[in-house]
Amino acid sequence: DIQMTQFPSSLSASVGDRVTITCQASQDMNHYLSWYQHKPGKAPKLLIYDASKLQTGVPSRFSGSGSGTDFTLTISSLQPDDMATYYCQQYDDLPLTFGGGTKVEIK
Amino acid sequence: EVQLVQSGTEVKEPGESLKISCKVSGHTFTTNWIAWVRQMPGKGLEWMGIIHPRDSDTRYSPSFRGHVTISADKSINSTYLQWSSLKASDTAIYYCARGRTTVMTPFHDWGQGTLVSVSS
Numbered sequence: 001d002i003q004m005t006q007f008p009s010s011l012s013a014s015v016g017d018r019v020t021i022t023c024q025a026s027q028d029m030n031h032y033l034s035w036y037q038h039k040p041g042k043a044p045k046l047l048i049y050d051a052s053k054l055q056t057g058v059p060s061r062f063s064g065s066g067s068g069t070d071f072t073l074t075i076s077s078l079q080p081d082d083m084a085t086y087y088c089q090q091y092d093d094l095p096l097t098f099g100g101g102t103k104v105e106i107k
Numbered sequence: 108e109v110q111l112v113q114s115g116t117e118v119k120e121p122g123e124s125l126k127i128s129c130k131v132s133g134h135t136f137t138t139n140w141i142a143w144v145r146q147m148p149g150k151g152l153e154w155m156g157i158i159h160p161r162d163s164d165t166r167y168s169p170s171f172r173g174h175v176t177i178s179a180d181k182s183i184n185s186t187y188l189q190w191s192s193l194k195a196s197d198t199a200i201y202y203c204a205r206g207r208t209t210v211m212t213p214f215h216d217w218g219q220g221t222l223v224s225v226s227s
Contacts, residue, residue, distance in 0.1 A: 032211060032213075034213035034214070043202060043217035043218060043219055043220060044144075044152065044202070044217055045217075046213060046214060046215050049213040049215075050213075055215070087151065087152050089152075089213065089214075091211040091212050091213055093211070094166055094210065095154060095166075095167075095170075096142070096168075096211070097154060098144075098151060098152040098153065099151075100151050101151040101152070
């Protein structure tokens with residue numbers, strides 16, 4: 001199984017800050033990685049797929065990058081609506097696996 | 108617009124059986140893989156397994172194989188997650204999620220979640 005280690009597990013940042021979340025795979029992967037935003041009581045929302053492709057309708061302040069074992073989600077200018085938990089997911093191999101999540105809070 | 112509508116909250120006792128559903132509309136049901144994802148209280152997302160509705164080809168996470176059954180009924184555009192004997196540790200929110208036409212897939216569309224509470 002490909003284990004996905006996500007860090008930090010939580011962070012607090014101010015509106016307008018640049019925020020970076022990292023996902024590390026337990027083995028080299030292709031670019032088959034996605035990022036989701038999950039708010040309490042809501043369904044998860046796909047933000048990024050294929051490591052760097054922005055899902056239709058997602059604000060351009062979200063971006064993804066990375067290769068091999070290290071992948072990042074960046075929010076270029078944090079907004080109040082971005083308060084949520086973010087998850088990475090690999091789909092390079094079965095079983096598909098999620099990272100442990102990063103809870104983003106606004107200072 | 109693709110919609111995944113899941114069945115409602117369930118309150119059960121340990122040892123009982125349960126089948127929850129996910130009805131898909133807005134696209135051709137038999138083309139895309141559909142997965143089930145668990146979120147236990149205060150915890151993260153866990154991929155349970157995935158099914159292709161065209162032929163019911165199903166793959167399970169080793170963590171869930173043997174404890175749950177995933178099925179589909181293409182005549183009514185629905186997939187199901189079922190337990191034959193629930194445990195308290197099955198208390199969670201369960202999401203269905205639509206992927207691509209390949210089994211290795213991200214999930215573009217999600218159901219609203221079904222809360223399952225198991226307690227004596």
